[in-house]
Amino acid sequence: MKILVSNDDGIDSPGISALAKELKKIGDVIVIAPLTEQSAVGHAITMKIPLRVTEYYKNGDFFGYAVDGTPADCIKIGIRNIINEPPDIVISGINHGSNTAINIIYSGTVSAAREAAIMDVPAIAVSVTNHDAKHFEYAAKLSAELAKLVVKNGLPNGTLLNVNVPDLPEEKIAGVLLTQQGKSKWDDIYEERKDPYGKNYYWLTGKLMEADNTLETDQFAIRNNFVSITPIHFDLTDYKTYDAMRSWNLPDTFKKKN
Amino acid sequence: MKILVSNDDGIDSPGISALAKELKKIGDVIVIAPLTEQSAVGHAITMKIPLRVTEYYKNGDFFGYAVDGTPADCIKIGIRNIINEPPDIVISGINHGSNTAINIIYSGTVSAAREAAIMDVPAIAVSVTNHDAKHFEYAAKLSAELAKLVVKNGLPNGTLLNVNVPDLPEEKIAGVLLTQQGKSKWDDIYEERKDPYGKNYYWLTGKLMEADNTLETDQFAIRNNFVSITPIHFDLTDYKTYDAMRSWNLPDTFKKKN
Numbered sequence: 001m002k003i004l005v006s007n008d009d010g011i012d013s014p015g016i017s018a019l020a021k022e023l024k025k026i027g028d029v030i031v032i033a034p035l036t037e038q039s040a041v042g043h044a045i046t047m048k049i050p051l052r053v054t055e056y057y058k059n060g061d062f063f064g065y066a067v068d069g070t071p072a073d074c075i076k077i078g079i080r081n082i083i084n085e086p087p088d089i090v091i092s093g094i095n096h097g098s099n100t101a102i103n104i105i106y107s108g109t110v111s112a113a114r115e116a117a118i119m120d121v122p123a124i125a126v127s128v129t130n131h132d133a134k135h136f137e138y139a140a141k142l143s144a145e146l147a148k149l150v151v152k153n154g155l156p157n158g159t160l161l162n163v164n165v166p167d168l169p170e171e172k173i174a175g176v177l178l179t180q181q182g183k184s185k186w187d188d189i190y191e192e193r194k195d196p197y198g199k200n201y202y203w204l205t206g207k208l209m210e211a212d213n214t215l216e217t218d219q220f221a222i223r224n225n226f227v228s229i230t231p232i233h234f235d236l237t238d239y240k241t242y243d244a245m246r247s248w249n250l251p252d253t254f255k256k257k258n
Numbered sequence: 259m260k261i262l263v264s265n266d267d268g269i270d271s272p273g274i275s276a277l278a279k280e281l282k283k284i285g286d287v288i289v290i291a292p293l294t295e296q297s298a299v300g301h302a303i304t305m306k307i308p309l310r311v312t313e314y315y316k317n318g319d320f321f322g323y324a325v326d327g328t329p330a331d332c333i334k335i336g337i338r339n340i341i342n343e344p345p346d347i348v349i350s351g352i353n354h355g356s357n358t359a360i361n362i363i364y365s366g367t368v369s370a371a372r373e374a375a376i377m378d379v380p381a382i383a384v385s386v387t388n389h390d391a392k393h394f395e396y397a398a399k400l401s402a403e404l405a406k407l408v409v410k411n412g413l414p415n416g417t418l419l420n421v422n423v424p425d426l427p428e429e430k431i432a433g434v435l436l437t438q439q440g441k442s443k444w445d446d447i448y449e450e451r452k453d454p455y456g457k458n459y460y461w462l463t464g465k466l467m468e469a470d471n472t473l474e475t476d477q478f479a480i481r482n483n484f485v486s487i488t489p490i491h492f493d494l495t496d497y498k499t500y501d502a503m504r505s506w507n508l509p510d511t512f513k514k515k516n
Contacts, residue, residue, distance in 0.1 A: 043300030241489035
């Protein structure tokens with residue numbers, strides 16, 4: 001099994017090392033990840049400036065390729081120019097911090113996996129639910145198991161799995177649940193501060209407003225110490241509203257002319 | 259009607275001026291847009307560094323507020339700290355270049371509108387289908403009409419409208435169609451070049467592979483000179499795969515323990 005590994009925390013992060021180490025037991029692993037931290041970059045891609053690719057070493061050993069761009073860039077240039085052919089699977093992570101509910105939208109980790117799905121490569125995004133995450137071992141083991149399952153069962157083109165793992169030792173994990181994206185959102189607060197020259201600047205902070213209360217949602221599952229696996233896709237069409245809008249009374253500007 | 263206007267091409271772009279000018283005829287307009295071009299930034303938000311907000315003038319007149327961040331940042335900080343209350347509607351655009359099919363995923367224009375939808379504010383993203391777009395007038399007029407319709411009919415929380423307008427004079431527009439996100443994707447090519455010091459760098463280019471051939475898709479609609487209106491949302495759950503995965507034969511690592 002040929003496995004492409006990426007992330008958004010940057011190639012030097014402990015999460016990606018733990019993931020690559022475990023995946024090497026089940027396949028040929030190539031790491032292509034951002035040179036610097038790219039959290040919350042969403043699905044940004046680099047077009048206006050060029051990208052550079054460098055070999056990256058950890059503890060004196062070749063670890064992978066560092067790209068001075070975004071997670072989505074890593075997958076694109078990785079598949080097109082570095083490995084030159086699609087891998088059997090892309091695994092993005094292990095992210096330091098959960099990517100559930102609204103956070104999926106902002107996540108660079110998920111975007112790397114989504115870029116793979118766009119390129120018709122099966123993909124998994126994996127996160128541990130704590131920015132100071134300590135328990136990568138179980139998440140890495142589970143990623144390897146899931147990778148085998150995905151390659152065996154296949155995923156529909158355009159679908160990826162978004163996996164969130166509680167930051168706990170394996171024996172404290174309550175189980176694994178198939179979930180849907182939750183509705184919890186951030187209550188954003190921009191702290192207003194003054195710089196040394198008396199000018200205002202604003203720093204984003206806030207807290208997640210818990211709006212999920214069933215184990216069918218990713219956010220509630222992880223809060224209850226379950227691993228959450230959510231199949232997501234990038235068909236953003238709201239089909240329900242599409243149907244509802246047919247009954248809107250459109251003014252002449254909107255009428256078909258032919 | 260209180261209208262917040264943003265974009266991703268930057269506050270100095272002709273598209274946002276044409277939009278603001280037309281919307282002023284139907285409501286109170288406040289422009290809060292990126293200081294610099296933010297195309298293809300997706301749904302990136304700024305967390306690791308602070309934001310600055312400056313008053314921006316065009317031809318000596320106050321035009322709006324420039325934020326040195328992403329389109330999504332503009333909506334967040336705009337609603338939280340600049341206008342301090344939700345507007346009746348957010349309109350993002352007019353983008354120079356189409357945002358159909360896969361481009362929706364990378365689009366900063368759409369992300370500004372989506373951030374509004376996340377904040378439960380009705381929103382519209384508007385693009386004209388040409389990077390050197392010249393015909394903003396009809397798109398601006400249509401945006402104003404659509405804004406009135408949206409405020410009158412409402413949109414479900416979390417849904418936004420993604421509008422694409424052919425770069426044509428009004429009399430050449432074939433009509434207006436309600437559409438779904440198309441399946442056309444980019445065939446990416448990274449041009450490999452050498453810098454003056456002999457080191458490689460890579461520049462993203464490519465061409466859109468047309469995969470849509472019915473007028474129910476945004477991409478085919480604009481190719482046939484129709485305006486395309488697509489309702490989109492940010493519930494990324496793939497419900498079909500969610501159901502299908504229930505029949506996967508999960509190994510013990512995945513079993514519920516309680």
